[in-house]
Amino acid sequence: MKIILAPDKFKGSLSAVDVCNAIEKGIKRFDQSVEIIKHPLADGGEGTLTILNDFFKLKERNVIVNNPLFQPCEATYLVSNDTAYIEMATASGLQLLSENERNCFYTSTYGTGELILDAVNNGFKNIILFIGGSATNDAGIGMASALGYEFYDINNQIVEPIGKELININSIERKNLKIDLNSIKCTVICDVKNELYGPNGAAYIYASQKGATSSQVDQLNQGLINFSNQVELFLDKKIATIPGAGAAGGLGAGAICFLNAKLQSGIDFVMEHTNFNTIVNSDIDLIITGEGSVDKQTIEGKVVSGVASKASLFNIPFIIVSGIAKDVKQIQNELNPNAMYSIMETGVTQKEAIAEASKYLNDIGFHLIQQFTSNKNN
Structure with a gap:
């Protein structure tokens, strides 16, 4: 299995690179054989x-x-x-x-x-x-x-x-x-x-x-x-x-x-200049993207929406990971992700979610690949 990790930063908590590393650890805990391409992104804002x-x-x-x-x-x-x-x-x-x-x-x-x-x-x-x-x-x-x-x-x-x-x-x-x-x-x-x-x-x-x-x-x-x-x-x-x-x-x-x-x-600028467009192809089994806070603004011009459009173009499943998720139904209707996961939905406080984001993303990485693999095999 080949997976692209292409998140934005989790503002106030983790850089985009740190987000990639945390999710990768969780996926590898479940299956060491998964091939992971880490491609951190940004949308033109700070970082x-x-x-x-x-x-x-x-x-x-x-x-x-x-x-x-x-x-x-x-x-x-x-x-x-x-x-x-x-x-x-x-x-x-x-x-x-x-x-x-x-x-x-x-x-x-x-x-x-x-x-x-x-x-x-x-x-x-x-x-x-x-x-x-x-x-x-x-x-x-x-x-x-x-x-x-x-x-x-x-x-x-x-x-x-x-x-x-x-x-x-x-x-x-x-x-x-x-x-x-x-x-x-x-x-x-x-x-x-x-x-x-x-x-x-x-x-x-x-x-x-x-x-x-x-x-x-x-x-x-x-x-x-x-x-x-x-x-x-x-x-x-x-x-x-x-x-x-x-x-x-x-x-x-x-x-x-x-x-x-x-x-x-x-x-669009960041994906073009970091050659993201060239690594997204039919050989990719899954793309995981995300940002610290996902809401209706995510739909317009953010990393998640940009990745979603590329995934849709190649008919590649994609999953959204976040610290907190709002306007979930609107995002699901507009972007059509295969799944959405957020740290806050596990019942932790916002302070814990920010301070221990790496640990929680590790766990999310483990559970999402477990669920994705199960759905794929059924």
Whole structure:
């Protein structure tokens, strides 16, 4: 029997590699003869560079930049030939802030712009920007400010590049731009399809998770509307309804506006560049995928949905493993897995599930292959 293990990380608990190792041990406990191909994946969010680096052995560049609250921090990006791989979370990510510091009303993507500027100034003309895990809702005006764009209010005063001030933008200037947009190519990798504003936009879907109060969420949404209008007026770009424009607090839209970027699905990018597509074929008996929390968002652009589409293409059975599973019927109807397993359904507490995830995934690996083998033989 030949099995592919292709999970995402279990956020806050295990890396994707650790998830593979834990499930492999459980499978081998049941049957040592099973051939296992470990192919950890990511969807464009934080941790994606780690996965890519495991495949390509990229070189690191370390830069001191501004974190989301304009405090100095060291951020790393990876390079190869003329390409820079930049994970915005290393400069503008939620994990850089303590719980009481988190509020996307006041945070900025300025540090992400500093990383891009450093890459361009050092000769990297192909920018791959991964935009998951943001602490921000500034539509990328922080990033743009670091690159030389200027935003003015109705009194012709410079607008501070934070989410709160989006509503005050009255004009956009690019006469002091620090980069030549015609000399670089930018691709933005994201894992969501949200529009910029509205019920399914950046503010209403994600801002409260980043510390904003309900009234602040309303103002951020109004700010995104104003931003969209000013961009159309001064940059002649319509970005409001582009799928993915609302990713990372509107950085998806900002990258399109300020870098002429193209958006690409994170899981599609990672599967293509790690050659996942070449190992999925009719010789594979089973694919096991998963992530820490599986829910209705899993269906849209996440690792599990990407793997499911490939499994379906080759008519390969696949199983979903998770720490916690919600919206199970919807996932079963949409993705049609052969089985779903979660750590939490065993009756453990969330704290135990996170702390002992490796042990529980080992057990799940044992039981799922036992059940799969039994069903296959019957």
